[in-house]
Each structure stands twice: as structure tokens, then as C-alpha cells.
């Protein structure tokens with residue numbers, strides 16, 4: 001059977017990601033809000049990090065996503081270092097994000 005993987009239209013992904021991902025609009029908004037820099041250390045960002053991990057009930061919304069560099073993104077797992085959390089939440093508050101989602105995430109975690 002020929003491999004037709006490359007013919008799959010990008011806009012209609014047939015598979016569901018195992019982990020929740022940020023949608024296109026959220027991604028764009030996060031990159032613009034954080035200006036391409038890692039919120040944890042200020043380096044050039046390479047990825048969007050869930051502050052409150054998906055594995056623990058964190059939503060894939062702009063107010064739970066921050067840019068991270070390769071090093072900081074690699075450091076994080078389902079365990080959240082308190083200094084990283086503090087810095088990320090402070091950043092979101094200064095950017096005017098609503099953190100009301102935390103209540104629900106904590107209830108579901």
C-alpha cells in the first residue's frame with residue numbers, strides 16, 4: 001500500500017493528539033504576547049509550555065500557556081517547580097490574563 005501520509009490536508013487532521021494542544025489562535029496570541037522570549041529565563045523561545053500541565057488538568061488556553069526556551073521546556077514535567085510557576089503567573093498577571101481557570105483545573109487535578 002502506498003504511503004499517502006503526505007497528501008493529508010493540514011487543515012483536517014484525522015488523528016487526535018494524545019495530549020491536548022494549543023489551537024492555532026492561542027498559539028499565535030501567546031507568541032505575540034510573550035514576544036518570542038522564554039518567560040522563565042528570557043532566552044529565545046522554541047515552544048509553548050503549559051504552566052499547569054495537561055496531565056494534571058491544565059487547559060490548553062492562552063492564560064495557561066507561556067513561551068519557553070529549549071532548556072526550560074525540557075526541565076519541566078508534570079511536577080511544577082514553584083519558582084517557575086511564580087514567575088509564569090506573575091508574567092500572565094502583568095499581561096492582563098484572567099487566571100480564573102485555575103479553580104477548575106485544581107478541582108479536576
Ligand SMILES: [Zn+2]
Nearest residue numbers: 038041069072
Ligand atoms: Zn528559558
